[in-house]
Amino acid sequence: MPPSTSHHTLPPFPPELATAPLVSLSLAKLEGSESAESTRLFQACKDLGFFYLDMLGSSLGETIVQQAEDLNKLQKEFFSLDYAVKDQYGRDKIDPFFAYRFASAGVMRDGKELRNESYNIRKDDLLGNCEPLPRHSMIAEAEPLLRSYATHCRAVIDLLLSHLEAHLGLPSASLLNLHRIDHRSGDHVRFTQNPPQNFDESRAERGEHTDFGSITILFNWLGGLQIRTQPEGGVGEWVYVKPVPGSCIVNLGDAMVKFTGGILKSNIHRVVPPPGQQSGLTRNSLVFFSRPEDEVVLKRLKGGLIDAQPVEEESEEQVTSKDWVLRRAMGDLHGIFTHNGGLERKPHGEYVDSRVTPAVVV
Numbered sequence: 001m002p003p004s005t006s007h008h009t010l011p012p013f014p015p016e017l018a019t020a021p022l023v024s025l026s027l028a029k030l031e032g033s034e035s036a037e038s039t040r041l042f043q044a045c046k047d048l049g050f051f052y053l054d055m056l057g058s059s060l061g062e063t064i065v066q067q068a069e070d071l072n073k074l075q076k077e078f079f080s081l082d083y084a085v086k087d088q089y090g091r092d093k094i095d096p097f098f099a100y101r102f103a104s105a106g107v108m109r110d111g112k113e114l115r116n117e118s119y120n121i122r123k124d125d126l127l128g129n130c131e132p133l134p135r136h137s138m139i140a141e142a143e144p145l146l147r148s149y150a151t152h153c154r155a156v157i158d159l160l161l162s163h164l165e166a167h168l169g170l171p172s173a174s175l176l177n178l179h180r181i182d183h184r185s186g187d188h189v190r191f192t193q194n195p196p197q198n199f200d201e202s203r204a205e206r207g208e209h210t211d212f213g214s215i216t217i218l219f220n221w222l223g224g225l226q227i228r229t230q231p232e233g234g235v236g237e238w239v240y241v242k243p244v245p246g247s248c249i250v251n252l253g254d255a256m257v258k259f260t261g262g263i264l265k266s267n268i269h270r271v272v273p274p275p276g277q278q279s280g281l282t283r284n285s286l287v288f289f290s291r292p293e294d295e296v297v298l299k300r301l302k303g304g305l306i307d308a309q310p311v312e313e314e315s316e317e318q319v320t321s322k323d324w325v326l327r328r329a330m331g332d333l334h335g336i337f338t339h340n341g342g343l344e345r346k347p348h349g350e351y352v353d354s355r356v357t358p359a360v361v362v
């Protein structure tokens with residue numbers, strides 16, 4: 001049975017708004033190793049590093065869509081708990097990263113300052129790869145669902161990695177072996193919730209970021225995600241990514257740019273309040289972030305098309321994935337901004353403010 005999505009229960013995304021020119025790829029076709037679809041995947045990852053993945057018609061994909069709906073119900077329930085309860089699972093008490101996190105949304109209601117919230121649940125806790133961190137009973141009870149969701153998202157990510165390594169001309173399993181599911185990594189499921197708030201350009205700018213892992217699988221139900229277009233020779237503009245029922249949004253993170261010497265792109269994006277009739281609603285998203293294994297050094301791989309890429313003159317400090325994630329999360333390292341086929345490094349500090357008053361808690 002096809003999954004029942006809930007987008008139609010919400011006000012529509014404004015039809016007149018400019019939206020991002022994302023291609024839509026079919027998971028079922030990629031599972032079937034259809035070569036035209038595989039080539040489109042490689043192209044999308046070289047162009048924008050963002051695409052829709054249509055999950056319908058794939059048993060794995062439809063299961064993920066259904067589970068994303070179930071997890072969306074769970075996250076709303078979790079975020080409806082009192083701040084004092086959630087604060088017990090905060091980053092100051094549990095972990096600097098894999099914890100409940102918040103920042104002021106700059107809005108008051110009933111004498112209370114509303115929060116932009118997120119909750120990061122580590123893949124290794126779910127899969128038994130480590131001693132799990134303390135978590136709320138609601139999360140503990142949902143662990144079979146969370147574990148299954150993480151495993152399914154990883155199956156999609158592994159499929160994408162295997163297509164990409166083939167196109168890059170890398171030896172088989174070059175990328176897969178940096179992302180083994182039973183090895184410790186920063187992979188996690190993230191719940192996010194933002195209360196209604198007015199659009200504020202400077203706040204939106206502070207939330208601009210690239211993801212710093214490998215591949216991200218994102219579900220959202222309301223508009224608000226924006227990416228910046230990358231026109232040849234131009235500066236680009238912010239455009240909305242419209243949620244599509246039955247599809248997830250996939251984007252590449254900085255690790256893929258580093259591994260491939262800039263062949264693959266991690267596009268800059270941000271989250272602003274939902275547009276049009278959707279404004280005034282609380283916005284949730286559900287994100288699965290994959291990252292290289294903790295011990296993997298984030299550097300350009302050797303082989304295939306990567307060897308033909310220009311070598312950067314000033315080679316950057318080499319850090320392990322674990323340190324990179326920690327330092328990015330603490331705002332200690334800048335992101336990679338890819339533009340017009342080249343690599344452009346934003347000065348330190350340009351993306352890091354998102355930790356202060358983020359529209360999205362990165």
Ligand SMILES: O=C(O)CCC(=O)C(=O)O
Nearest residue numbers: 211220225271285287360
């Ligand atoms: O909420 C969204 O739609 C995107 C979230 C995001 O970009 C992130 O958490 O890194």
Ligand SMILES: [Fe+2]
Nearest residue numbers: 209210211269
């Ligand atoms: Fe992101």
